[in-house]
Amino acid sequence: DLQDRMKEAVATAAVDQIRDGMVVGLGSGSTAALMIRALGRKLQQGELSGIVGVTTSFQGEVLAAELGIPLQALNAVQRIDLAIDGADEVDPSFQLIKGGGACHVQEKLVARRADRFVVVVDATKLVERLNLGFLLPVEVLPGAWRQVRDELTAMGSRVELRMAVRKAGPVVTDQGNLVLDVAFDGGIGDPAALEATINNIPGVLENGLFVNLADQVLVGEVVGDEAGVRDLAR
Ligand code: DER
Numbered sequence: 001d002l003q004d005r006m007k008e009a010v011a012t013a014a015v016d017q018i019r020d021g022m023v024v025g026l027g028s029g030s031t032a033a034l035m036i037r038a039l040g041r042k043l044q045q046g047e048l049s050g051i052v053g054v055t056t057s058f059q060g061e062v063l064a065a066e067l068g069i070p071l072q073a074l075n076a077v078q079r080i081d082l083a084i085d086g087a088d089e090v091d092p093s094f095q096l097i098k099g100g101g102a103c104h105v106q107e108k109l110v111a112r113r114a115d116r117f118v119v120v121v122d123a124t125k126l127v128e129r130l131n132l133g134f135l136l137p138v139e140v141l142p143g144a145w146r147q148v149r150d151e152l153t154a155m156g157s158r159v160e161l162r163m164a165v166r167k168a169g170p171v172v173t174d175q176g177n178l179v180l181d182v183a184f185d186g187g188i189g190d191p192a193a194l195e196a197t198i199n200n201i202p203g204v205l206e207n208g209l210f211v212n213l214a215d216q217v218l219v220g221e222v223v224g225d226e227a228g229v230r231d232l233a234r
Helices: 001-017 030-044 060-069 106-113 143-152 189-201
Strands: 023-026 052-055 081-087 114-122 136-140 159-162 178-184 205-207 216-223 226-231
Touching: 001 030, 001 114, 001 216, 001 226, 023 106, 030 060, 030 081, 030 114, 052 060, 052 106, 052 159, 081 106, 106 136, 106 205, 136 143, 143 159, 143 178, 143 226, 189 205
Parallel strands: 023 052, 023 081, 081 114, 114 216
Antiparallel strands: 136 178, 136 205, 159 178, 216 226
């Protein structure tokens, strides 16, 4: 459908930035999966070589293994040349909410390590203000989720424990933690301050606010019958 065409267009556009020999951060989610598949095709066809991937989830590891993309662990690389990942929301200052797929712990590590972090989104992800439409994910230690929920609620937010669909009980992350999804009244006006405040709550490992990390935002769009890509100006 339309959104899929936007995702495919932006995923393949980002892969065009990959050069031989790069260490590439491979994001998570459906748009990032399309990017990884496009990278796999280029390696298969010999259009790229010498690529090392650093994944951000079990999703990426499974996909890379299926496609024969060589991987290195985060601790095995000194640097990441280019990281490509999706986002759930992008505001006008390129601040992001990520974590729709509960992979934001490894995603933020890779985005931070990368010399360049390129975000690939379909046009529906562009918002004026974060957290009005998409809940903010917060990864918490399983043994502390109620304590953290209570602290977040006291800050003036609505909090829900993310429940799994094809597993009984809550979603368990690749790190073995749980996820709280949080809505702040009126959205988030100061992402930098809120990211620091939330990550300072005991029991919190990471939250989905990606502040001052995105270097470029590529937006998939469909105009008429054509799917195109816009390089968003900050
Ligand atoms: O979970 C994540 O952070 C994903 O990157 C998410 O933000 C975007 O997923 P999508 O490309 O499937 O919309």
